[in-house]
Amino acid sequence: MMMVRRIFSLIGPAVLLAACAGQPLAAPPAIAVEHPIAVSVTPVQLAHDTACENRFVAHRLGVATGVRMREITTYASNGAGLAAGDLDDDGDLDLVFASIDREATILWNEGRLAFAAEPLDAFFTRAVNIVDVDGDSLPDIVFTHRGIEVPSYWRNQGSAATGRFLRQPLDGVDRFAYAMAWGDLNGDNQLDMVSGSYEVELRSHGVAQEQIQVQAGVTVFTQQDGRFSAQQLTSRAETLAVALVDLDGDGRRDIWAGNDFALRDDVWLQRDGAWLAAHPFRQTSHSTMSIDWGDLENDGRVELFSTDMNPGTIAPAILAAWLPVISALEEKHGPDDPQIMANVLQAPGAGGWRNEAAWRGIDATGWSWSAKFGDLDNDGFLDLYVVNGMIAENLFRHLPGGELVEENRAFRNHGDGRFAPMPQWNLGSPASGRGMLLADLDNDGDLDVIVNNLRSNAQLFENRLCGGTGLEVDLFWPGSGNSRAIGAQLELHTSAGVLRRDVRVASGYLAGEPPRVHFGIPHGAELITLVIHYPDGMTAVVDRPARQTLLQVTR
Amino acid sequence: MKLLTRTFGMPVVERWFPILVLLDPGRLAPAAWAALATGLAAGWAGYFALQWPLWSITLTVLLALLPVGILKWRNDLRRFGPTAMLLSIILMAQGAHTIEHITQWVQYYLLYLPARQSNGLLSAANAEWVHFVWNWGVLLVVALLIHGGMRNGWAWLLLAVATAHTLEHTYLFIRYQQVLNELASAGVFTVTAQGLPGVLGRDGWLARSEWTQGTFLCTLPGLTTANRLDVHFWWNVIEMTLLLAAGSVYIRGHAAGPGTRRITR
Numbered sequence: 001m002m003m004v005r006r007i008f009s010l011i012g013p014a015v016l017l018a019a020c021a022g023q024p025l026a027a028p029p030a031i032a033v034e035h036p037i038a039v040s041v042t043p044v045q046l047a048h049d050t051a052c053e054n055r056f057v058a059h060r061l062g063v064a065t066g067v068r069m070r071e072i073t074t075y076a077s078n079g080a081g082l083a084a085g086d087l088d089d090d091g092d093l094d095l096v097f098a099s100i101d102r103e104a105t106i107l108w109n110e111g112r113l114a115f116a117a118e119p120l121d122a123f124f125t126r127a128v129n130i131v132d133v134d135g136d137s138l139p140d141i142v143f144t145h146r147g148i149e150v151p152s153y154w155r156n157q158g159s160a161a162t163g164r165f166l167r168q169p170l171d172g173v174d175r176f177a178y179a180m181a182w183g184d185l186n187g188d189n190q191l192d193m194v195s196g197s198y199e200v201e202l203r204s205h206g207v208a209q210e211q212i213q214v215q216a217g218v219t220v221f222t223q224q225d226g227r228f229s230a231q232q233l234t235s236r237a238e239t240l241a242v243a244l245v246d247l248d249g250d251g252r253r254d255i256w257a258g259n260d261f262a263l264r265d266d267v268w269l270q271r272d273g274a275w276l277a278a279h280p281f282r283q284t285s286h287s288t289m290s291i292d293w294g295d296l297e298n299d300g301r302v303e304l305f306s307t308d309m310n311p312g313t314i315a316p317a318i319l320a321a322w323l324p325v326i327s328a329l330e331e332k333h334g335p336d337d338p339q340i341m342a343n344v345l346q347a348p349g350a351g352g353w354r355n356e357a358a359w360r361g362i363d364a365t366g367w368s369w370s371a372k373f374g375d376l377d378n379d380g381f382l383d384l385y386v387v388n389g390m391i392a393e394n395l396f397r398h399l400p401g402g403e404l405v406e407e408n409r410a411f412r413n414h415g416d417g418r419f420a421p422m423p424q425w426n427l428g429s430p431a432s433g434r435g436m437l438l439a440d441l442d443n444d445g446d447l448d449v450i451v452n453n454l455r456s457n458a459q460l461f462e463n464r465l466c467g468g469t470g471l472e473v474d475l476f477w478p479g480s481g482n483s484r485a486i487g488a489q490l491e492l493h494t495s496a497g498v499l500r501r502d503v504r505v506a507s508g509y510l511a512g513e514p515p516r517v518h519f520g521i522p523h524g525a526e527l528i529t530l531v532i533h534y535p536d537g538m539t540a541v542v543d544r545p546a547r548q549t550l551l552q553v554t555r
Numbered sequence: 556m557k558l559l560t561r562t563f564g565m566p567v568v569e570r571w572f573p574i575l576v577l578l579d580p581g582r583l584a585p586a587a588w589a590a591l592a593t594g595l596a597a598g599w600a601g602y603f604a605l606q607w608p609l610w611s612i613t614l615t616v617l618l619a620l621l622p623v624g625i626l627k628w629r630n631d632l633r634r635f636g637p638t639a640m641l642l643s644i645i646l647m648a649q650g651a652h653t654i655e656h657i658t659q660w661v662q663y664y665l666l667y668l669p670a671r672q673s674n675g676l677l678s679a680a681n682a683e684w685v686h687f688v689w690n691w692g693v694l695l696v697v698a699l700l701i702h703g704g705m706r707n708g709w710a711w712l713l714l715a716v717a718t719a720h721t722l723e724h725t726y727l728f729i730r731y732q733q734v735l736n737e738l739a740s741a742g743v744f745t746v747t748a749q750g751l752p753g754v755l756g757r758d759g760w761l762a763r764s765e766w767t768q769g770t771f772l773c774t775l776p777g778l779t780t781a782n783r784l785d786v787h788f789w790w791n792v793i794e795m796t797l798l799l800a801a802g803s804v805y806i807r808g809h810a811a812g813p814g815t816r817r818i819t820r
Contacts, residue, residue, distance in 0.1 A: 314752070314763050316730060320737030324746045327671070334667045342757070358779050361768035364758060398741045418769040 033531065033539040041542055042552040044091070046445040046470060055426040056449065056461040061107065062117050065099040066391070066455040072402065075201045076100050076146075077392040078126075078240070079369070079434025079454035083512025084441075085130030085139045087156065087164070091550075093439050093514050097452050098125035100146055106165075113442050113462060120165060122152055127435075129512035131182045131191060131505045132156075133170070134226060135481035141165060144177040144195065144510075147205045151177050151195065172228035175219045176202055176212075181242040182505040183253050183487050184535050186222060186273065190481035191505075193221040193228065196239025196257045218242075218257045218266060220275065223481070233275055238263045241509055243291040244487075245304065247280055249348075253487060254278075258288030258306055262332040264339060265306075279338070281346060283355040286331045286339040290509035294373035294382040295500040296417045302500075303417070304346040304353070305362070305371060307386060307509075312366035312406060321404055322367075325395050343368065347417070360418045362386075366406040370509035374438035374447045375520030376425070378467035380496055381413035383422075387433025387451050405430050408451070425465065431456045435510040440518060445470025445548045447518055468522040469548040474515065475503060475532065476554040484515040485555070487535035492545075496525035521547050573806040574799055577635070577643050580627055587623045594619030613676040617651070638703030639809070642802050645696045649795055652689070656791045663784050670784060671750060683749055687728040690721040693794070700801075704809070709801035716797060720790045726760070727753045755779070756786035 065080045066072055080098035087094040092109035099105065104122040107115040125143040133140045138156035145152065153170040157163065177195035185192040197216035203209075207216075217235040221228035233255070241258035248254060252270040259265050265284045268275040285308035293304045309326070311318050331341045343365060345357035357363035365371070366388035373382040386409045393402035407428035411419035431453040438447040441460065449461040471492065475485035485503055492499040501517045521527065530542040532553065545551055580587050597619065598612030607615075624647060631640040655675040662673035674681040694717045701710050734748040752758040755778060761767050762779035773779045777789070 310758065314758065314760070316733035317737050319730075319748075319751065320734050320741060320743070323734065323738065323748060324743055327746055330669050330671055332669065333663075340757075358757070358762055359769065359773040361765075364763065398738075398743045414769070421765075 033541060035538045037534070037538045037540050037555060039532070039540040039542070040554045041545075042554075043546055044550040044552060046440075046443050046472065046548045046550055048444070048548065051464045052466040053464040054466045055424065055464055057464055058426070058429065059113065059460040059462060061095075061115065061450075061458040061460055063097045063099075063105045063107065063452070063458045064456060065097070065452060065458075066101055068101040069455075071393045072391045072455060073394045074392050075198070075204065077390060077395075077454070078198075079432070079510075080125060080452055081127045081370075081435030081510025081512070082437060082450060082452040082458070083128040083130045083141070084437055084439040084450065084514040085512070086514075086516075087130065087139055087141075088160070089138075092443065093441055093516065095441075095450060096120070096128050096130060096141055096512070097458060098122075098128045098143060098435070098510065100124060100126070100454075104128065104143065109441060111442075113460065120154065121167070122154065124149070125152075127177075127179055127506070127510040127512075129180060129182055129505050130514070131486070131512070132483045133191060133223075135190065135483055137476070137478050137483040139484075142170070142180065142182075142193075144180055146201070148176065148202065148207055150174055151180065151193075170228065171226060172230060173221050174215070175230060175232075176207070176216045177219075179239050179242045179257075179510065180506060181244045183244040184482050185220065185244070185253055185270070187536065188224070188481070189536060190223040191486060192223050194242050194244060194255055194257075195219050195221065196237045196242050196259075198240070198260070199236065199238055200261070218255070220255070231275070233257075233268055233277075234266055236263065237266070240287075240289045241291040241306070243293065243304075243507060244504070245291075245293050245302070247278075247304075256291060256304075258285070258291050260287045260289070262286065262339070264337070281338055281344075281353050281355075283340055283344055284338045285344045286341040287329075289369050290371045292372050292507045296373070296382055296413060297415070298381065298497040298499055300498065300500065301348050303348070303356075305343065305357075305373070305384070306346075307343050307365065307368035307371045308341055309367045309390075310342045310364040312364055312368075312388065312409060321396075321399060324398055325404075343371070356417070361421075362411055362419050365409050367404055369434045370436035370451075370511055372436060372438050372508045372511070374518065376410065376438070376447055376449075376463065376467075377412060377465045378446055378470055378520030378522070379413075379415075380468070380494070380499060380520055380522040380525065381415050383413050384411040384419055385409070385427060385436065385438065385449055386411075387429075387436045389430070389432030389454070391432050391454055403432065403455075405432075408433055427461055429453075429459060429461075431459060436508060437511045437513060438518075439514045439516070440470070440472060443550070445472070446520070468520055468525070471519040471521055471527065471530075471545055471547055472550040473517045473519075473530065473532075474550065474552045475517075476552065477534070478554070480555075482535065485532075485534055486515065489533040490517055490519075491531040491533070492519045493528040493531065494521065494525045495528065496522050516550070572803060574646070574803045577631065577639060577802070577806060578646060580623070581630070583623055583627050583630070586626070587620065590619045590623045591616065608678070610674075610677050610679040614679075617677075635809075636703075638700060638705060639806070641696055641700055641703065642705065642805070645693065645700070646798065646802060649693070649791075649798060653791055653795050656788045659784055660788050670782065673784060681749070683724075683728050683731040686724050690717070690724040693717055694721045697798075700805075705801060705805040707801055707804040707808070709797050709804055713794065713797035713801050716790075716794055720794060723753045723755065723790075727751065750783060752783055753786065756781045756783055759786075 084093045095107040104120045106118045124146040127144040141154040154165040155168045176197040178198035180195040196218045218233045220231045238260040239257045243256040244253040255268045257266040285306040288306045290307040342363045346353040347356045365386040367390040371386040376383040388406035390404040396402045410422045410427040433451040435452040446463040477485045488503045532540045594616035598615040601607035631643045659675040662668045754760045
């Protein structure tokens with residue numbers, strides 16, 4: 001255990017910049033922080049990656065969704081998500097898979113990439129988040145469901161003896177939901193939820209328009225003493241992804257609901273405790289299917305990425321496979337309509353957000369669902385992985401099995417924000433991926449990839465790239481309603497620059513993020529300090545963290 | 556007034572824009588107006604009686620105007636020679652083509668029609684093979700104009716642009732055939748491959764090539780981001796501008812040059 005010193009606001013940003021300029025320093029430089037607090041840090045040594053093969057190795061997991069259905073049509077075609085988190089507090093990240101046609105499954109991580117499957121009586125699920133809803137420091141599970149069921153809450157009892165998870169009502173959460181995200185939105189140290197419904201599916205299940213008006217849409221559920229109060233932001237939603245991210249630089253989380261079809265994405269900015277509808281983007285994806293964000297150039301600016309349907313290659317055979325569908329799905333447009341049928345990379349600039357996806361080489365990745373940034377090769381820069389494919393007998397009758405087969409795509413970040421395709425990483429699975437997340441499942445300091453495929457087994461891609469090393473951080477905040485400090489911002493100051501991450505519950509498509517934050521550390525870079533900005537404004541500094549460790553930081 | 560408006564034997568407007576000399580229908584103006592009126596009347600009659608689509612009305616008007624055009628071009632040939640006649644033909648044809656692009660632009664950006672319905676006035680002609688043939692035709696005519704004496708900087712630039720535009724349509728036509736073959740092999744015969752991206756613009760070859768991604772080319776406005784309608788609108792604007800400039804220089808020189816037929820009234 002090493003104690004962390006507190007540093008007061010004595011020295012200006014110039015020192016911080018000097019520390020990041022690339023020169024190894026004999027003593028950690030003082031980082032100017034406001035509202036410093038003490039934390040205790042337990043470093044846990046991560047395994048050293050010995051199996052360096054410069055590729056990922058695919059493993060088939062014993063979970064599959066959509067295989068029981070005789071025929072996949074819209075909107076079963078949208079598949080299901082997954083989440084990662086340490087459910088049993090054994091240090092290994094476990095997995096929870098949602099399923100559109102059966103019960104959900106927990107894969108207990110037994111180490112060395114061995115998993116034990118356990119069914120959970122949550123049926124016909126879409127998104128899944130692992131989040132400590134009740135602030136008892138035990139990670140719970142929340143699902144959204146296919147059809148006409150409100151989100152279900154599976155409370156962690158803390159012991160396997162009597163069944164670890166018990167379904168309990170999520171008091172006050174009574175709206176239909178497809179996508180969701182969690183965060184402390186009002187600064188009361190309790191986690192709130194934002195959900196978005198998928199109206200077209202509700203209608204297909206016979207839900208009347210009057211009920212949709214009341215029980216669907218995008219809703220903020222604010223938690224107070226275990227009860228949620230609902231505020232409907234809009235009744236119209238075809239929401240496939242919800243992101244809680246600061247869009248206006250005021251340090252508060254805003255809401256971005258990514259909508260399918262021609263319905264424009266919705267954004268609400270937090271202003272004086274109220275939600276103000278805004279239109280910050282000049283361009284957005286037409287059918288926004290996934291949202292992720294990260295600091296791609298390590299310059300302190302966060303870029304945002306949304307996926308859409310756009311053929312990843314323009315080979316005639318690919319275009320012919322798409323054309324019968326895409327010609328019917330032609331992008332609608334109207335006055336000031338920002339939607340384009342392509343992935344969009346929002347980069348901040350003097351004139352606001354600007355779409356740089358085409359320039360960066362990631363505007364077209366296929367029929368893309370989840371897309372996530374993560375430093376896959378541990379070089380200090382966030383790479384990108386996108387899962388693809390579509391199965392719908394009613395759309396792709398001209399293709400065998402009604403399936404548009406498209407390989408998933410991995411992109412390496414050049415370091416200047418541009419991306420290069422990396423087929424040699426062996427991540428180009430042709431299975432029809434939907435939910436996906438990046439997490440270090442074997443505790444070796446690099447990110448593995450887990451994909452919940454539709455109509456075939458889920459896959460784990462074990463990271464055997466030959467990159468740098470890793471640093472992982474688990475934040476614990478016992479006694480707080482936000483026991484994993486969801487929303488905290490982390491800065492790792494290294495001799496190679498400042499790497500930034502945030503702790504979140506959800507991003508991408510239907511995917512729950514593990515609260516364990518991963519930094520890739522390039523060869524030769526010296527770790528100087530880790531600065532943790534808690535969501536309540538307090539800041540902690542950890543000096544000289546060791547590489548290839550998991551830091552368990554307790555406030 | 557005449558002293559003000561005429562210098563060097565030519566009206567001021569025509570001194571600055573000598574191409575107008577060639578575009579002036581002269582004695583055929585009444586006939587042209589009559590043909591236009593007849594064509595419009597026939598087109599509207601077809602619309603009301605037979606529910607003709609817009610492209611049929613447009614075609615009727617063009618067919619009505621064609622005899623007058625032929626007479627005009629015959630006069631041009633007799634008065635100014637074959638090169639000027641060819642220039643006159645291409646100016647009018649490309650002028651009509653420009654109207655078509657402007658109409659498409661209006662349909663898309665002002666009427667908010669989907670791209671596939673923003674087909675201009677002559678929607679039936681918005682087919683990949685028509686574009687292919689048209690652009691090869693324009694390129695051939697530009698080459699003939701240069702061969703016939705329209706040699707100036709604008710003309711050479713026009714030749715380069717027309718060549719590039721034609722190559723883009725050749726690329727489009729080949730891919731159109733390839734995609735149609737793929738569709739046919741999948742048993743799909745009801746879907747058109749019309750409207751695919753070409754070399755330039757969003758999802759075009761340049762945007763998707765690993766040779767160009769991340770380079771300055773992808774930062775040039777529209778080069779890898781414009782939609783097909785915009786790309787071809789601007790192709791046409793550039794070509795038309797260069798054609799007018801090259802034609803003007805040619806006619807001005809032709810009017811003054813020794814051993815050539817004067818192009819003045």
